[in-house]
Amino acid sequence: MSNSFMTIQRHIMEEEKKHPKATGELSALLSDLALAAKVISLEVNKAGLVDILGYTGEENVQGEDVKKLDIFSHDMMIHAMNHGGHLAVMASEEEAEIIRIPDRHNLGKYVLLFDPLDGSSNIDANVSVGTIFSIYKRISADGTPGTVEDCLQPGDKQVAAGYVLYGSSTIMVYTAGDGVHGFTLDPAFGEFLLSHNNIRIPEKAKIYSLNEGNYKYWRSGLKEYIKYLQDADDRGREPYTSRYIGSMVADIHRNMLYGGIFIYPADRRSPNGKLRLLYECNPMAFLVEQGGGRAIDGRGNRILALKPESLHQRVPIYIGSKEAVDMAEKFISNEE
Ligand code: AHG
Ligand code: MN
Ligand code: MN
Numbered sequence: 001m002s003n004s005f006m007t008i009q010r011h012i013m014e015e016e017k018k019h020p021k022a023t024g025e026l027s028a029l030l031s032d033l034a035l036a037a038k039v040i041s042l043e044v045n046k047a048g049l050v051d052i053l054g055y056t057g058e059e060n061v062q063g064e065d066v067k068k069l070d071i072f073s074h075d076m077m078i079h080a081m082n083h084g085g086h087l088a089v090m091a092s093e094e095e096a097e098i099i100r101i102p103d104r105h106n107l108g109k110y111v112l113l114f115d116p117l118d119g120s121s122n123i124d125a126n127v128s129v130g131t132i133f134s135i136y137k138r139i140s141a142d143g144t145p146g147t148v149e150d151c152l153q154p155g156d157k158q159v160a161a162g163y164v165l166y167g168s169s170t171i172m173v174y175t176a177g178d179g180v181h182g183f184t185l186d187p188a189f190g191e192f193l194l195s196h197n198n199i200r201i202p203e204k205a206k207i208y209s210l211n212e213g214n215y216k217y218w219r220s221g222l223k224e225y226i227k228y229l230q231d232a233d234d235r236g237r238e239p240y241t242s243r244y245i246g247s248m249v250a251d252i253h254r255n256m257l258y259g260g261i262f263i264y265p266a267d268r269r270s271p272n273g274k275l276r277l278l279y280e281c282n283p284m285a286f287l288v289e290q291g292g293g294r295a296i297d298g299r300g301n302r303i304l305a306l307k308p309e310s311l312h313q314r315v316p317i318y319i320g321s322k323e324a325v326d327m328a329e330k331f332i333s334n335e336e
Contacts, residue, residue, distance in 0.1 A: 006194035008034050008183040015176050029086045036080035037164040037172055040073045044166040069123055073116035086110050088138040089146025091311055093279040098148050107143050111136040111150045115279035119247025128167035130249025134283035135160040155282030155304035163249045175290040201293040202259030205321035209244045209251045210263040217267035221335020225328050252284055261320035273316035277308055281317045288319050295319035298332045
């Protein structure tokens with residue numbers, strides 16, 4: 001079958017068939033996620049109409065409550081995922097504790113962690129936002145409800161991860177440990193069709209992405225690294241270009257395609273950076289490593305090797321093209 005009609009469901013099923021012991025459960029889980037993504041995409045696309053159509057901010061014209069999009073997306077993920085029977089437990093960036101799955105549906109073997117709407121401060125300006133997800137196998141006993149320990153596994157244990165980017169089109173990118181694949185939503189058919197097979201992040205980077213407004217809080221090594229990227233040398237090396245959207249999903253997706261490094265560092269104001277290990281850094285690190293890149297915390301560790309201690313733990317991150325991350329590591333290992 002040609003790529004043009006490779007739907008995400010079919011692709012996931014074919015990937016799973018490569019594993020002789022697969023039960024089809026992971027395929028079903030990823031299909032449910034694709035459905036949630038379509039519903040969130042529709043809602044994101046009409047966000048700008050809210051005022052025009054007479055929504056009050058409290059109730060919409062059908063008398064339903066109007067929810068902020070991040071809460072809408074959080075609720076939608078839960079509704080789409082909690083009755084499939086494949087999950088033991090979930091956790092979301094938008095909820096302090098683990099999300100229990102209703103009785104009889106909570107005996108599945110998988111664990112789902114998600115950031116329902118990433119970059120949500122951008123939404124009112126029509127700037128791209130995304131959803132990020134991360135899937136593990138449970139470590140608690142089969143046939144029992146999942147636990148917080150199921151959610152606190154190192155990123156290396158992920159069996160699948162991905163993101164959905166609601167941009168100029170909607171694209172869903174996932175890995176199940178065998179490369180990174182992207183599917184663009186065809187709005188006419190409502191299907192995600194394979195558009196980016198086996199994405200490889202260019203080894204040489206051209207772009208750096210970080211919030212330079214925090215410069216005064218940075219430590220010296222990071223300052224020197226960014227200065228180095230902005231410089232040329234007499235062997236023909238050009239300066240990097242700077243791109244920062246402020247939606248991690250969009251910044252990393254662009255860098256995956258064009259080559260680049262995305263940084264959210266620890267600094268004097270935010271000793272652990274800003275981004276969450278479970279919902280943002282681990283799934284993105286899995287995708288980027290699968291695409292041939294690197295992701296480190298700048299303290300000598302691969303992101304995926306970290307053992308999470310709490311659900312909402314933050315971690316500094318340097319992620320992207322291998323060469324650029326290697327170079328960052330050299331600069332920041334000397335910093336004060
Ligand atoms: P979220 O909307 O899920 O809270 O995440 C926002 C994150 C991330 O997407 C982005 O890279 C980062 O915040 C931007 O932070 P700054 O505004 O501090 O640059
Ligand atoms: Mn986020
Ligand atoms: Mn979020």
